[in-house]
Amino acid sequence: MNSPLSSPPVWQIGPVTITGDVVATWVIMAVLVAASLLATRHLALVPTRTQAVLELIVGTVDQQIRDTMQLPPGRYRAFIGTLFGFIFVANWSSLIPGVRPPTAHLETDAALALLVFLAVIWFGVQAGGIRGYLATFATPNLVMVPLNVIESVTRTFSLLVRLFGNVMSGVFVVGIVLSLAGLLVPIPLMALDLLTGAVQAYIFAILAMVFIAGAMPPKGNKQ
Amino acid sequence: MTLNWWTLGFQTVNVLVLIWLLQRFFWRPVSAMITQRQATIRKSVDDAHAIEAKAAAALATTVTTRAGFEAERQTILADAHKAAEAARASLLDTARTQALALQAAATAAIEAGRQAADAAWSGRAGQLAIGMAGRLATRLEGAAVQALFLDSLVQAIRALPEAVRAGLAVDGVTLDAVSDAPLDDAARAVAVTAIHGAIGAQPEIGFKVDASLIGGLELHAPHLTVANSWRADLARIHDQLPGESQPAPRPKASNAPLPLATVPTAA
Structure with missing residues (x-):
């Protein structure tokens, strides 16, 4: 049995290693994009049932952004929504036999956490400029600057570790139980793993919104 | 446990690409359709409000017109009542005059008849008395x-x-x-x-x-x-x-x- 923590390479082109996680991510990307193209082919003012579901998804994401960030959702919709959708689909990809969720590996979670870290800076600078963004580290006062700087890094690691730990542990548990018991025994654990995957996707998206909103300058101080 | 930097880089790029693709093929079209529908609904609501305002104005005009009709009706009724009252008064005066004339004529006729009857009865009585006196004489x-x-x-x-x-x-x-x-x-x-x-x-x-x-x-x-x-x-x-x-x-x-x-x- 291979270690769940290991990610065996699929291709090796010189120093470039293409692991199974990357391939799985490409497949997920292809599925999501293809599904989007299929679903949005016939958008109309009078919605079909499929379009109603799509609009419900978009509306829910927008509402979550409004409730969490207290900001118009247009600028953050694609980032937050895609993070949630990708993590959700990646976590639930464990339902397919032989597929290991990309999020069960450290590189994918690190990439997601890195993107959140960069997005905080990007949106913060966009909203308040560089000085405005840097000024957010001095809240509530200058004494908090070191702590806020450290926090901006550590919370990124917390994102990484939280997602990785939950998904990886689920895969571990299912793998261990499957190796010890019969075929049907891990099913409850797999169902719990699905719930955990959905919750982790939601938590990751919510925390990303909270971190981005924390980088916004206070109201009335926007540039 | 080691970190594969190539994988980290690929995954980062993959997620960025996925964000861009979904932004282009999912989030933006659906959001645009929602916005378009909201605009359409808003326009419909505005049109409905405009129509409602027009209807209210038309209703107000109708109410005003009806009030004018009512005032005109009241005026016509008042004029008709006045005319009817005048005609009634005239007819009453004429009838009263005619009645008085008829009463006077009837009274005169009755009096004349009574006098004629009295005279006739007096004549008959005189004739009877004279006849009786003549017979006695x-x-x-x-x-x-x-x-x-x-x-x-x-x-x-x-x-x-x-x-x-x-x-x-x-x-x-x-x-x-x-x-x-x-x-x-x-x-x-x-x-x-x-x-x-x-x-x-x-x-x-x-x-x-x-x-x-x-x-x-x-x-x-x-x-x-x-x-x-x-x-x-x-x-x-x-x-x-x-x-x-x-x-x-x-x-x-x-x-x-x-x-x-x-x-x-x-x-």
Whole structure:
């Protein structure tokens, strides 16, 4: 049995290693994009049932952004929504036999956490400029600057570790139980793993919104 | 546990690409459709509000027009009421006038009828009384009655003016002593003597009989009649009855005695 923590390479082109996680991510990307193209082919003012579901998804994401960030959702919709959708689909990809969720590996979670870290800076600078963004580290006062700087890094690691730990542990548990018991025994654990995957996707998206909103300058101080 | 930096890089790029792709093919189209629908709904709501405002304005106009209709109706009704009241008053005045005229005419007719009836009944009563008196008077006969009539005749002749009495004594004039019954010779002689004495002359006197006198003795000259009979008395009484303008009917002669004295009347 291979270690769940290991990610065996699929291709090796010189120093470039293409692991199974990357391939799985490409497949997920292809599925999501293809599904989007299929679903949005016939958008109309009078919605079909499929379009109603799509609009419900978009509306829910927008509402979550409004409730969490207290900001118009247009600028953050694609980032937050895609993070949630990708993590959700990646976590639930464990339902397919032989597929290991990309999020069960450290590189994918690190990439997601890195993107959140960069997005905080990007949106913060966009909203308040560089000085405005840097000024957010001095809240509530200058004494908090070191702590806020450290926090901006550590919370990124917390994102990484939280997602990785939950998904990886689920895969571990299912793998261990499957190796010890019969075929049907891990099913409850797999169902719990699905719930955990959905919750982790939601938590990751919510925390990303909270971190981005924390980088916004206070109201009335926007540039 | 090691970190594969190539994988980290690939995954980072993959997620960025996925964000871009989904932004292009999912989030933006669906969001645009939501926005478009919201705009359409907003426009529909605005149009509905505009239509509602127009409807409200039309309703207000209609209400105003209806109020105008109501005011005009009230004015027309008031004018009609005034006209009807004037017509009613005019008709009432006309009817009252006509009624008063009819009442006056009816009252006059009733009064005239009542007077005519009174006169008719009075005439009938007079005729009845005269007839009854005539019947009673025809039963009075005899020398005493003749003497009374002769005495009355003498007094009437003496009451005549002197010139009239002188006219009775003109030569050639024959006076007629008319009685209701023939007089015997003695009565005639007494009558001639008394008449000559009353006239103061001795004209020729003839005797005639007229039963319609009922009772009495009259002296008829060519131009003078000294009425002294029950018939003349009853005619005079009848003429004096109230409501009597017509000459009294002549009572029929009968055998009844004469109960009343007569007053001579110069004709």
